[in-house]
Structures are given as C-alpha cells and as structure tokens.
Amino acid sequence: MKTIWKTLFVVSLLSASLATAQGNLEVDTPAISAIKSSMSQRHAQLAPLYASGAVGLKSDGSLAVHDANAVPLAQRGKLNALVAAENNDRTALYREIATANGHPEWAGDIRNTFAQRWIDKAPGGWWVEGSRGWARK
C-alpha cells in the first residue's frame, strides 16, 4: 500500500499539468522536502484509515473524517488530529509548489490539480468526494 501511495505521489507530481500555466510540480525546495517527508511519515498511520473508510479524499485536495464509526471510540480524537495535521501539510505543499514556481497565486490551481490526481489514483475501496457527494471507489 505504501508503495502504491508513494507511486501515486510521484506520478501526481510528474504527470499533472496546470490548466492555467506550465508550472513545475516536480520542483523541490527545502520546504517541499520537509512537507513531503512529514506526509510520507504520516502515511503509515493514514493508510488503514483510508481502507476502512474512516478517512476519505475530498474534492478540494484535503482529507475529511468520512466515518468515525470505523475507529474505536478512544482513538477518534487521534483520527481528528491526523486529518488536521495532514490537511495542514497539504495546504502548505500546494502553497510551497506555487511559491517555488514564482507564482503564489497558482496555489488554488495546484490544489485542484492535486485533488483530481489523488482521487483518480486512489485504490478501489477508498472513499472519495465527487460532484454527487461521497462515493466508494
């Protein structure tokens, strides 16, 4: 699963293109490295939560608690913390890629591009948000 996700991440970076401009999503800076490292470390904790449906991928490029019932009661606080931390990192990632391209105003487009890629590449069984609400792939 980890390999799949890492592959997804790399594929997203390499193949996604901006609608508004030819941005370099592959750009690497100390900030982007720090964020990617943080996200990569957290992924081991998130992977089972995607699979169980506790966490889903939103259409705006962030995560959301989809079904807290999939997690034992005492762990639901940690579930929230994980999702909040991942969303912080994702927002920072989109902003840093835009900044590294010299166009901070691209952050919204980069977010949308990533959002679509995360959803397209999500394995079957994960919950994703589409135009009609939540659906299981």
Next chain:
Amino acid sequence: MLDGTAGRIRLDQLTAAGRQWRAVQLDCRRLRLDEGRIQCADARVGGVPELADARLNLDFSTQSRAGRLTAQFANDARLTATLAAHGALDLQFSHMPVSLLARVWPAAVQWHPVGALSGRASVDGRRATVSARLENAGFSDASGSHAAEALAGDVRLSAVRQGDAWRWEMRAAWTAGGVFWDPVFVPSGVSLLAEGQVSGQEVTLFSSRLEAPGVGDITAKGRFDMADRQIIDAAVSVRRADLAVAVPQFVLPVVAPAQTERWQVAGWVDLDVQWVGGELHGVEVGLDQVGFAYLGQRFRVGPLSGHLPWHRDTPAQGHLQVDGLHWQKLDFAPFLLDMSVEQGRIKVDPARLPVLDGAVIVDRLTVAKTEDGWQGAGGFFMEPVSMRALTEALDLPEMVGTLSASIPGLIVTPRRAALDGALVIALFDGYVQATGLEVIEPFGLVPRLRADVVAEHLDMAQLTETFSFGAVSGFIDLALNDLQMAAWKPVRFDAAVRSTPGDYRRRISQRAVEHITALGGPSASAAIQRSFLQFFSDFGYGEIGVGCRLASGVCQMEGLEGPGADASPFTIVRGGGIPALNVIGYNRRVNWDELIARVKAAIASDAAPIIK
C-alpha cells in the same frame, strides 16, 4: 361486576408525558371489577405502539385513587408504579432498555441509545428521591462524531420541599465506558457530589465537587438564572489539574488539533474563577512545576511555577519563576518574571534572563489582546555572551568574539515573530545587522524567515580560522538582501561579499585558495596544484569579491566585475603584492546544494592539504 374472566378496558384518549394516544385498549386475560376496584391481570396494550410488547398488571381503586401498575417487557425489563392514597408515587424499574427512550422521545431516535436502567424513584408533595444505575449504555450519531460506549454509572438524587423551594442533593458516579464528543474524548472515572436549591427560575448550587482523571478536584458554587440561562454569581475552583493529562485530552484537540502530538506538557495547575453580578469578576491561576516542550526536546520551557491573577476592575500583580528555558542545547539559568495583569493586557516588568556568560535583558514586554488575537510586543538587549560558549552550546564551529544584541522592537503572535528595528550582533571584530527580520509560523512544519542582513568589517582571519577554510587576513563586508529561508534553509537571497575598503594586510593562504577554487569543481583544484604557485604557502591579494543570487535552487554567481554573461569568467580574488595570483570563476550558475556540498567537502579535507 366481573369476576376474573378475560375482558377489555377501552380509553378514548390517554395523555401522558406530553403525548396523546387515542382508542387505547387493555386486553386483560383476567379482569375483575368489584366495588370501584379494577384488577386487570396479564394484559396487552393496544393503541400504544410503544407498549406493544409489554404485559401489564393493574390493580387500582377508584375510591381511594390508589393502586399499582406493573409492566413486564422483553429481556427481563420490568416497571412497577405504585400510587398511594395520599398521592405519593413510587416507581421501581429494573433492566429497562434505554432504547425505550426513543419510543417516547422521538428526538432520541437519531442517537441510537442503548443500555439498561435499574433503580427506584418516588415522589410526593414534599419529597422526591431517585436512585438509578445505568449499565452497558451508549449512543451515537450517524457519523460517530458524538458517541459513547459501554457506559456505566450510578446516580442518587433526593429533594425536599421547603416552602416554595426544593432543597436537593445529588451523588453521581460514572464508573465505566467513554464518551467522544468531537473533538474531545472523555474516559470514565468521574464522580460528582452536589447540593443546592431550586426556587422558581433560580437554581442555587450550595456546593459541588467533581473529581475526574487529569482535571483534579473541581469545586463550584453559585446562583443561576434559568430563564435567562445566565450565571448570577459563582465561584469555581480547580485544584491540582494534571496538565500532562488535561492538555492533550481537552485543550490541544480544541485549540490546535494538527499539533496535538507535537506538544508535550507536564505540571499542575490550580484555577479559581469568580462571577459577580452576572459578570466574570476574577481569575487566579497557580502553576506548579509546569513544563512544556515542542517537537521532542528542541524547545523546552520549565519547570515554571507562579501565580497569575486577573481582576476585572483593578490591575493585579503576578509572578512566574522560570527554572528552565532551553533551546537546542542552549540553557538559560533560572529567572523570575514579575508582571502586572489587567483587562486584556499583561505587562512584564524588566527582567534579566541569564544565559551562558551573559544575559538577555527584557527591557519591556507586553502581551495584549488585539483584533487579530493575542500579541506580544517588547524590547530586549543582550549582555555580551562569548561566541565560544554560544557556538559550543549550539553545536556550531567554535567562534571567538562576543555576541551582543539590541532588539528594540519585537512583535510576536502565534503565527509570526517580527523585529521592528535592527538586530545587531558584534562578531569577528565587526558587526552583523539584521533588519526586517520576521519568522512566520515558527512552530509550523515549515518555519519561514525573511530578513535583510548587512555585515561590516568582519575579520577574515577569525572567520576562516573558525570554519577551517585556510587562512585569509583582511576584512570583508557582506550584504545579504531579501534573505528568505524555509525550514531554516535558504531558498532565496541576493548576497555580495567585498573586501572592506581601507589599508590593512591582505594575504591569502595556498589552502584557502585551493578551497575557493575547489568550489568550482575538482578540475579547477587540480590546475593550481600543477602550477608553480604550489611552492608558496601564501599570497598577497588586492581585493576579494563574490556574489550569489539564489533562486530556485540555483546560485547565479558574480565576481568583482559584477554581473556578466553565463559563459564569461569572473574574478573572485584579484592579486596584489608578491607573489600574487588571481582566482577566477568559470561557472556562473551553480546548483546551491552542490555548492554547499563542495564547501563541506573542502572544509572536511582541510586536515590534509596537498602541497607538492
């Protein structure tokens, strides 16, 4: 008269608990009616879906208006209601499913209540008592964001009528299970003891005591206006709240969920809060051995103890004894902060924070509530700290000299720390000055720093000795404009280094020249070693000048001549005296990470210079 044969009792309308049922009927297996006494045994109820599975036994005297009703439900649940002639009602219930609640209270359906309730309740005109035990209870909304599981607990409530008021006392214990109320999880182990009075719309709490894991011992008393849902006056005290439990459990999930796992907190807090005349009147906070750390041990504060008061109408004096303040390996000695606390503002008295062989002096510091939240503003300066001690504490190459700083204006918010004015550091016989310095999200994953830095008259001899870069005598000036760092690594700057104008000895060692040329790659380094210059240990120079404009990971370099075409050579060191040499750079576009790697490699190889 009926004598015990089967029969039916019909009610056109039944009203109870604010609800109404029509055409209710009791189908009694044995019905006896005798001189105003109704006895209905083993009855089923029609017309009340909520009681469809219940078996009832009714014995009621229409003359004395006394009687007994017993209801037997599935799963051993049983309810007995006894009405005495003088109007006293006694209810006994055992294993009553909490899910029945959803039958009589439709709003409860969406919470899927489960569990069993056993106990007794009695009420007459002067006295009411309730004693109940809840077992295996729980509830959950559809998303599981508000839920409880495996709850168990006891409650005892008694009330006595005194004139128009009811005096009451209550004991409750929550003994098992847990509740998650997004975003906070609360485990069991909570007990409550309270007594008070209800009079009209006013509820008085004479005393109460709550004990729960992590929050210590909480006592409260006060008066409340139930009509306006407002506190009239009250006093709440918390004793020995354990921050190691309470903060991660109750505070961080609410105020900083994304950073719940980055902060570690310890120590104990006492808290007293008072309301008078419907307004918050005063707060007293006592801290005992409190400590907190961010991201493991990189930044640690504590133990600290002290007293922080706040009074609505008058300024109050508080103090904090800080016995530990650590950043990386930099340790401050214990210090005391005295402060004045008033409406929306904390003003810290001047203080001396000893560190290494010097100190940070807090000239003034005010923490105030602004439109953008809490903001700290102050002025600081430093009593000189020896660079030798500082660099050792920070795991940097040992430097000589002293560090003294003046920070006339510092503004700190949870998201940003910025200098209003200049940070000046005396270093290497010259000085370094930073202006426009700000750090955004210092506690975030990617702290960002911006600054403009200038340095003048830095002694190259000390500098090169410090960084084992060979030996260069003379002085340099540095301009580092628009410095931007992310995660404490540079991402953008416009830097220029130049020899300080003036008359002084200018020599550069063979080793330093090798290191400078090595930055251009291995072939450049080899070239000088093959030349006749290898016979000299040092050279005279006229001027040193190099610039780097960093952007997108690439350093665009220039020499003494200034900017030029990418392919054009540039002079880094212009020779002077005898013997003299020029150091020429050929590659104007250098990958920054590669450049740093080469600098590190050059310094690392310094122990074994090659002089052929």
